[in-house]
Amino acid sequence: xxxxxxxxxxxxxxxxxxxxxxxxxxxxxxxxxxxxxxxxxxxxxxxxxxxxxxxxxxxxxxxxxxxxxxxxxxxxxxxxxxxxxxxxxxxxxxxxxxxxxxxxxxxxxxxxxxxxxxxxxxxxxxxxxxxxxxxxxxxxxxxxxxxxxxxxxxxxxxxxxxxxxxxxxxxxxxxxxxxxxxxxxxxxxxxxxxxxxxxxxxxxxxxxxxxxxxxxxxxxxxxxxxxxxxxxxxxxxxxxxxxxxxxxxxxxxxxxxxxxxxxxxxxxxxxxxxxxxxxxxxxxxxxxxxxxxxxxxxxxxxxxxxxxxxxxxxxxxxxxxxxxxxxxxxxxxxxxxxxxxxxxxxxxxxxxxxxxxxxxxxxxxxxxxxxxxxxxxxxxxxxxxxxxxxxxxxxxxxxxx
Amino acid sequence: xxxxxxxxxxxxxxxxxxxxxxxxxxxxxxxxxxxxxxxxxxxxxxxxxxxxxxxxxxxxxxxxxxxxxxxxxxxxxxxxxxxxxxxxxxxxxxxxxxxxxxxxxxxxxxxxxxxxxxxxxxxxxxxxxxxxxxxxxxxxxxxxxxxxxxxxxxxxxxxxxxxxxxxxxxxxxxxxxxxxxxxxxxxxxxxxxxxxxxxxxxxxxxxxxxxxxxxxxxxxxxxxxxxxxxxxxxxxxxxxx
Amino acid sequence: xxxxxxxxxxxxxxxxxxxxxxxxxxxxxxxxxxxxxxxxxxxxxxxxxxxxxxxxxxxxxxxxxxxxxxxxxxxxxxxxxxxxxxxxxxxxxxxxxxxxxxxxxxxxxxxxxxxxxxxxxxxxxxxxxxx
Numbered sequence: 001x002x003x004x005x006x007x008x009x010x011x012x013x014x015x016x017x018x019x020x021x022x023x024x025x026x027x028x029x030x031x032x033x034x035x036x037x038x039x040x041x042x043x044x045x046x047x048x049x050x051x052x053x054x055x056x057x058x059x060x061x062x063x064x065x066x067x068x069x070x071x072x073x074x075x076x077x078x079x080x081x082x083x084x085x086x087x088x089x090x091x092x093x094x095x096x097x098x099x100x101x102x103x104x105x106x107x108x109x110x111x112x113x114x115x116x117x118x119x120x121x122x123x124x125x126x127x128x129x130x131x132x133x134x135x136x137x138x139x140x141x142x143x144x145x146x147x148x149x150x151x152x153x154x155x156x157x158x159x160x161x162x163x164x165x166x167x168x169x170x171x172x173x174x175x176x177x178x179x180x181x182x183x184x185x186x187x188x189x190x191x192x193x194x195x196x197x198x199x200x201x202x203x204x205x206x207x208x209x210x211x212x213x214x215x216x217x218x219x220x221x222x223x224x225x226x227x228x229x230x231x232x233x234x235x236x237x238x239x240x241x242x243x244x245x246x247x248x249x250x251x252x253x254x255x256x257x258x259x260x261x262x263x264x265x266x267x268x269x270x271x272x273x274x275x276x277x278x279x280x281x282x283x284x285x286x287x288x289x290x291x292x293x294x295x296x297x298x299x300x301x302x303x304x305x306x307x308x309x310x311x312x313x314x315x316x317x318x319x320x321x322x323x324x325x326x327x328x329x330x331x332x333x334x335x336x337x338x339x340x341x342x343x344x345x346x347x348x349x350x351x352x353x354x355x356x357x358x359x360x361x362x363x364x365x366x367x368x369x370x371x372x373x374x375x376x377x378x379x380x381x382x383x384x385x386x387x388x389x390x391x392x393x394x395x396x397x398x399x400x401x
Numbered sequence: 402x403x404x405x406x407x408x409x410x411x412x413x414x415x416x417x418x419x420x421x422x423x424x425x426x427x428x429x430x431x432x433x434x435x436x437x438x439x440x441x442x443x444x445x446x447x448x449x450x451x452x453x454x455x456x457x458x459x460x461x462x463x464x465x466x467x468x469x470x471x472x473x474x475x476x477x478x479x480x481x482x483x484x485x486x487x488x489x490x491x492x493x494x495x496x497x498x499x500x501x502x503x504x505x506x507x508x509x510x511x512x513x514x515x516x517x518x519x520x521x522x523x524x525x526x527x528x529x530x531x532x533x534x535x536x537x538x539x540x541x542x543x544x545x546x547x548x549x550x551x552x553x554x555x556x557x558x559x560x561x562x563x564x565x566x567x568x569x570x571x572x573x574x575x576x577x578x579x580x581x582x583x584x585x586x587x588x589x590x591x592x593x594x595x596x597x598x599x600x601x602x603x604x605x606x607x608x609x610x611x612x613x614x615x616x617x618x619x620x621x622x623x624x625x626x627x628x629x630x631x632x633x634x635x636x637x638x639x640x641x642x
Numbered sequence: 643x644x645x646x647x648x649x650x651x652x653x654x655x656x657x658x659x660x661x662x663x664x665x666x667x668x669x670x671x672x673x674x675x676x677x678x679x680x681x682x683x684x685x686x687x688x689x690x691x692x693x694x695x696x697x698x699x700x701x702x703x704x705x706x707x708x709x710x711x712x713x714x715x716x717x718x719x720x721x722x723x724x725x726x727x728x729x730x731x732x733x734x735x736x737x738x739x740x741x742x743x744x745x746x747x748x749x750x751x752x753x754x755x756x757x758x759x760x761x762x763x764x765x766x767x768x769x770x771x772x773x
Contacts, residue, residue, distance in 0.1 A: 112539015187548030
């Protein structure tokens with residue numbers, strides 16, 4: 001097989017600068033939202049003492065989970081030796097870094113005391129999974145950067161397999177840690193579950209690949225590169241498998257809960273009478289996020305158009321955001337059960353489903369994080385050769401996959 | 402036995418006796434108010450006992466806490482902090498109604514302390530669970546983790562703080578068991594107010610001190626924790642739940 | 643090339659000289675008010691002035707750890723005591739116009755975090771504890 005040629009994108013067209021400009025406006029809006037929240041206090045947001053993690057966290061956790069999943073393609077190439085994915089490995093590593101940057105930026109800017117980031121990086125409580133996550137996230141940057149270096153530097157190419165393996169294991173621990181942030185909360189019925197860590201792992205596969213596919217399609221189309229059907233359909237198949245896996249884990253989670261009498265009320269809330277949360281679960285997460293993509297992706301290869309893959313990826317992303325909204329915000333809205341078999345009422349909103357409505361500063365901050373990730377990706381593609389010269393059917397090696 | 406060995410044994414017995422007695426000697430000292438130069442000690446464990454059968458429609462404890470600690474709020478109920486609140490219960494089947502004050506339970510194994518990334522949420526040696534607001538980054542993970550919803554996030558700029566109770570925007574706070582009063586040898590404001598103006602439902606004291614009223618009552622009368630299934634060994638106990 | 647270096651050096655020398663003259667003397671524009679340190683209470687501080695000026699930030703960091711985590715509340719070293727003594731006679735605060743803390747800190751452009759949470763006001767009827 002001829003060695004793969006990589007090239008930077010041109011990045012000098014008006015459209016490229018317009019893209020950066022648009023993303024820049026979103027980033028500024030995000031910074032504005034963060035400034036408002038920091039300066040006035042969080043009362044300007046929809047978050048409250050009952051719902052302390054809101055839209056920023058939905059976006060941030062989506063980006064962080066997707067970041068670890070975006071590395072999958074590179075892992076399949078380096079760790080599992082599938083040559084078909086090798087040309088995609090560099091972009092995969094880049095997206096892992098930029099998505100994580102966007103997610104962490106949102107998380108840090110939402111802190112009540114963002115100015116104490118240094119404190120967060122020098123004072124550690126090692127019993128806290130959150131503290132471990134801080135290590136895992138910052139370490140992820142170093143690990144993926146190292147991995148990318150082994151891919152870029154010809155003399156280090158031989159080390160890309162061990163570096164890839166290390167990165168793969170690191171991101172499994174990282175995503176397990178992210179899921180455990182919720183899984184370790186004993187006092188909340190929607191969370192207290194060991195299933196959350198592996199659920200987050202498969203979510204990362206699905207969301208990360210969906211974003212990867214969209215970025216790849218856009219980057220190839222806008223830089224005039226050929227993206228052949230072989231690569232695209234292979235990625236589409238893989239995305240379908242991941243979406244099915246997520247659906248399976250969600251089903252197991254809810255079915256198990258339905259068996260536990262103590263969890264009946266919370267299942268009723270999510271599945272039946274939770275209002276917006278129920279709608280987002282069934283229409284957003286299940287229908288749009290799982291069933292529609294499965295229908296689009298797992299049909300016969302020859303009858304599937306290229307647009308189907310892109311549309312499916314979009315649906316997966318929308319469904320993923322809905323899933324995280326239900327998980328994070330719905331999980332907090334549901335009242336904590338302190339007094340079994342009693343109706344509870346208080347001035348602090350005990351015993352009732354807490355109200356939450358996303359506010360402009362929150363959504364701006366979250367969107368700003370997404371824009372930051374995409375802007376960094378666009379700039380990086382221009383500065384370094386991340387994209388292969390061609391992904392046409394004749395130029396890739398499908399047999400080894 | 403030669404004289405040196407006898408002497409050695411004598412000193413050994415004296416030392417052993419001293420080591421055995423010393424903790425007891427410490428205990429007697431600590432029953433009185435701790436002096437400001439003394440650190441909080443693990444030999445004490447502060448606790449509250451609340452007999453909710455004596456709790457009527459009264460909110461004296463809430464008002465007193467608000468006054469003492471200065472968390473008056475801005476009239477925005479969703480985001481205003483509440484260090485203590487009255488919770489009204491009604492049995493789903495029998496309709497039996499009760500009310501109780503709920504605040505930080507000062508658990509022996511606090512989930513909020515486990516999850517805090519910087520260690521700002523911590524348990525002092527004498528059992529009081531506090532937030533070190535110097536290192537709190539305002540991530541609100543402890544608010545998520547608390548089984549009792551005891552923690553509040555400060556959503557707005559604070560001014561006019563009480564001198565003994567610093568509090569500020571962007572950090573998390575909760576009932577401190579009036580640590581500034583306890584360290585002076587007084588009782589929390591809620592307990593004082595309840596005993597003065599309320600139903601006399603609250604008892605404060607050192608759970609480890611066998612001469613304390615709270616210790617005696619817990620040993621001789623039934624009491625319970627909120628969410629005993631979590632095995633947190635709370636410092637706040639209730640009667641009549 | 644050598645000529646460029648010499649020219650750059652000459653320009654730099656001229657700039658520094660002008661800057662030096664510009665900064666000297668009372669006639670320079672007072673953009674930031676020089677600190678006003680008013681000691682209104684006659685008793686001495688808890689440590690010598692030079693030590694306080696140099697080390698007060700470290701002392702504060704050390705003491706807050708002792709107070710919050712260990713419950714050690716020596717009255718001399720409490721922030722309340724500092725404020726009670728150093729608060730301005732007029733405003734009753736250590737912040738604001740000619741406030742003891744803010745005066746030096748705004749001049750040195752070192753922002754302080756303390757009074758986000760701690761009250762900067764003297765408590766009436768407080769007994770000041772010095773050494």
